[in-house]
Amino acid sequence: MGTDVDAFLGQLARHLRPEVNKLATLLLQRLNGELPELWEDPDIAALTLEETAQHVTALLDLLETDPGASAPEAPPVALEIARLYARRGIPVSRLLRAYRLGHLSLLEQIQAEAPRLTGDWHMIHLASMRLVTIGFAYVDRSSEEVVAAYQEERDHLLQRRLALTNRASKRIGTTLDVTRTAEELTEVCTEDFADLVTVDLFDAVLDETGTGSPESPTQRRVAQRSVLDGCPESLLHTGETHSYPDGSEPLRALAVGRPVLHRTARAGTPTWMAPSESHGRVLRDLGLHSVLLVPLHARGDTLGLVQFARHRTAAPFDDDDLLLAREIVSGAAVSIDNARRYTHERSTALTLQRTLLPRHTVKQAAVETASRYLPAGSGAGVGGDWYDVIPLSGARVALVVGDVVGHGLHAAATMGRLRTAVRAFADIDLMPDELLTHLDDVVIRMQREESRDGDETSATCLYAIYDPVSRLCSLASAGHLPPTVVPPSTPGEAARTTGVVELPEVPIGPPLGLGGLPFETAEFELREGSLLVLHTDGLIAGRRRDVDLGLATMHDVLASVPESLEETCDRLLTALLPGRPADDVALLVARTRALDPDHVATMDLPSDPAAVSGARGFASDVLTAWGLEELSFTTELVVSELVTNAIRYGKSPVQLRLVLQSTLTCEVSDASSTAPHLRRARIFDEGGRGLLLVAQLSERWGARHGREGKVIWAEQALPAGSGAAAEGT
Template sequence: MAFPYIRTMGTDVDAFLGQLARHLRPEVDKLAALLLQRLNGELPELWEEPDIAGLTLEETAQHVTALLDLLETHPGASAPEAPPAALEIGRLYARRGIPVSRLLRAYRLGHLSLLERLQAEAPRLTGDWHMINLTTMRLVAIGFDYVDRSSEEVVAAYQEERDRLLQRRLALTDRASKRIGTTLDISRTAEELTEVCTEDFADLVTVDLFDAVLDETGTGSPEALTQRRVAQRSVLDGCPESGLRIGEAHIYPDASEPVRVLVSGRSLLHHITGTELPTWVARSESHGRVLRDLGLHSVLLVPLHARGNALGLVQFVRHRTSVPFDDDDLLLAQEIASRAAVSIDNARRYTHERSTALTLQRTLLPRNTVKHSAVETASRYLPAGSRAGVGGDWYDVIPLSGARVALVVGDVVGHGLHAAATMGRLRTAVRAFADIDLMPDELLTHLDDVVIRMQREESLEEGETSATCLYAIYDPVSRRCSLASAGHVPPTVVTSPATGETARVAGLPEVPVGPPLGLGGLPFETTEFELPEGSLLVLHTDGLITGRARDLDLGLATLRDVLSAAPDSLEETCDRLLAALLPGRPADDVALLVARTHALDPNHVAAMDLPSDPAAVSGARRFASDVLAAWGLEELSFTTELVVSELVTNAIRYGKSPVQLRLILQSTLTCEVSDASSTAPHLRRARIFDEGGRGLLLVAQLTERWGTRHGREGKVIWAEQALPADGVSTTEVT
């Protein structure tokens, strides 16, 4: 008999619960408000953040409605799914970084308050305390079942959102590592930071750097607080939130949050409430109105620090994104900014070193186009535009004795300050060897020894020194060119067009290419060939003809095509070559030297063969006097006769036949005496009673410079005199 009673009582309880639910249904909103008021002290964020407060009111009303529906229609069924607003609240808490435990506590308190309210309403509908007790027990069971089921679903939504945020942050970190620092350019690196972080993290990102960081010379004061806006990017066109333009300098107000962040090195999360904006945020009243209209609500201030140096400040701003920044966002911004700071510092160091190396290299290269009657020249030097940095390419034009000229181009392996300094040392060595008139192969042999000696002096960290070099000598009297190569690409020779033709003929001479400098023990070979007057001799480093998208053969073919139609202007020829072969910034340094050869007028050269007889000295003097008279240089006759007398006497007395006297009229007057002996004279100090030893001293005193050059079949002693100040028309060369 008890079982029917229990079923009857269960039916009566269910019916009473339905009656209670219908009684309270008109007061759903009132009940929701009362529950929120009860939670006021437990969850302050409900009232601090308007979007959470509004959604929580909707969620609470949905919870009350769901529970009343369960009591009215299916009191014996399992708890229904959590309302949509409850799931959205869980996701919102996850996005704000609020612990899920606080949300679960709110659930327990809220449902307990609702059960208390239901229990308080039961006596209004019945005086049967036994029914009230049974109803209370049933309410507790149903309520906790509902709370458990709803909590599980809300926690799942919370965790799903946290996982999604974690994946998004990991993806952002991954993008930042791949896309920030792709170049060694400070401004571009800062732009990459703003581009990455405005995709789905911030609505505005600005990067300010100290002027000392942007100073390529590295001489700026690191204590100066002046910063410059290097990059900024917004989700809105034109960056209306920013009060600065790219490149504009500024100083943050004293004691402001940005200054404290820069001084302390600690990042800051700043929430903006109300309508008052700090002066460091709104630079003017009009700017402040723009920010208030946009709804700016939170800012992250993150300092850029790398290797103990303060570089600048990054600001991350949100206004369109309703969710404000939280502590997790601050940590993420710090990680990204830290990566960017290292890349910016690398770019700063590279820029400083590149600027120093470029300054050093340009100081060491010829500053002006060398004017020489034997050749007309034009040149170009382009530093590398890639990460490699400035290299060790160089060129030079060196006047030699006998109206000759040396043309040099070289390339030191490597880049940076070390390569530029090595280039300077090698260029100095080449000039020193050229000053003693060495043959091209002999000069390269000595230069090879210099490189080997440098290798022994340098540390392992600096790497092994190696270089290539091409050394050519052009003689305008014979129109012959002698050259040797140490691992360097041969020059291109362009001759005048044949009769009836309009195009020039460009080609590579047969030049044996020796080993690069620094290997040692391997020979170099000098090649000689004749150049028609007006020929072009084009020397360059391999950066001109090779590149990532062009091989050597294609580069040489393009070079020949351009030179075949080259204009008369050498400067324009250089420009056309660079435009055709290097449309963009070169991947390697480029040195280019273009020389047009001239022939010396035969009337400006006079030669006389002399017998090995002291009596020939007087004839040599008369010959020199007659030649100078024909050239209109009689005022130089006395000095020239003394020089000829001393040089011819030494050649006859100490040299070997054949002996020849040659006078050359160019920009100077050169007197040369050659013989077949390899023994070179030297200047010495004659004692009081010595009968000889004063000849070369006399020559040195009477002339501007003198010297000796050795050839395959002897030597030449030469001396140069300056022409009279008024000049003579016969000094022009054809």
């Protein structure tokens, strides 16, 4: 009986073979209503009819040749469709359902043809039972092979996605630059994920001052990349601003903070993608079929929107792609936010630092100066380097350079506090070592105040005082490199070519903030026209250059310098910093001057009240010689009060000195360290009005203490238009 059934099934197969295409069409009509993806995806639709016909042919071949043989392998086109399902993200269960429905439909059609060949219903029944068994065996084997192909493709896709995620983590966020980070996102994702990637950021995110309105809907296209030259998919160019239409999917994605998958094959090209009909035709011609809209969200803020589009890639985006894009954009958003915060902090710190640094040097007769400040490259951040030029009493000047350890807003703010403290201490004419001792105390107090934050405050500082009368330079260092000294060229030389560059022996004390360790003041004499070069370590040291090499290069440049200090600064920066500096750089170059001896008059006084009269006469004679008779009466009063105080309350020796520069300075020195002070005299007091009178008659007055006593000084403005005033400036 089995042989008769097999023969009948072979006869039935030969009868149906001319109807293979018709049977395949009938099967597809049955599947059409339950499996719409067979027709919605053009690639799957193109292969489905061929696959169905091959399945029918394979089953008929089995029935015709040997129904008892094992089921044949699934046709190659079936495996290709399985891979397409995997790439499209269609669940494999949908594919297996198609096999079950197809098997059932094919059995029904074959059974419907059996009565046309025989009226033996017993034979028909046995053939149907055998047909079901053969069909199940074929479907089972085909399903196993199809599922294996599907899973293999899914594993391959997973590996590619993991590789993409790994590349994105390594290549996105390599710099602290917002635009570059956005460009890295587009570069990574157009390699094998999307055909077009655009990154739009809110204008408020790109506003370095942080004053932009976060509610503003305006966005700026900061980066875009396409697999096609010229990026024809986008009407916008990089840097242009735009706003999404009200009610559009991008606005909804931004509002709810969730990514959106949009397939144009179903809904057509929306107006937010193609605002004009001509551009819509361009997108349709390119074959744009799916878009991902992923908001850039970091630390509770929405920064903008990333769009991924596919047109050349046949597989549309699926839910897995949406999750992958969300993961990549999430990491990129943190990097962009880091860059945004860094840029904002750097801009704020740089603005603060430039505000705190001197913009214009006060005009004075002691030195001629030129300066430069260069912030570090974008990777390091703004530091706490500073310089200053502070006019002092007696025609002297203080030259300062310092460096706060660290970078960022905290370092810039600390620099401002230290610079203010230096100016305050300089105003009371402290010696360099005493000034650094007080500044050390300031840093220690700052450390105590900020100990909760965990940031250790430390700094270096070099403080120098130059006296154009004696041509003495007094300086002390708190962990800072000493200045470089370049003596003037010999008379008759057209340019300084002697090659003599000196590094004075200066005791380098500990950095500020250690406490309890002494500072020392060094003194040396400078010839008129000497150069003093003060700088921070960023000028001579770097990641690939040690300090000795930097000093040697600087000395080579200074061995032959032009007369212009500005050009000297430029040459130093060009030779030592050909690129962006790795650290902040502060540079201060000063050329010393010597005060004309004819503008200084000195008189030694005995410790006798009778000497006051002689001091007044001496002052009157000097002012007459200087052509400043207009100031004689006021100056005599000032001299009288200062000399009287020195003789009455001070110690010998007592000396009167008159200095003419941009102002007229009267100085009286004695060996006492007692500090003078103003007080309000009562009506019947015989004394106590001297310093008050001096303060009223002069523009400025003060006291400075030295190793062997003190100096009380008072400055008066020169008469406008006088020859002495012009000569003094």
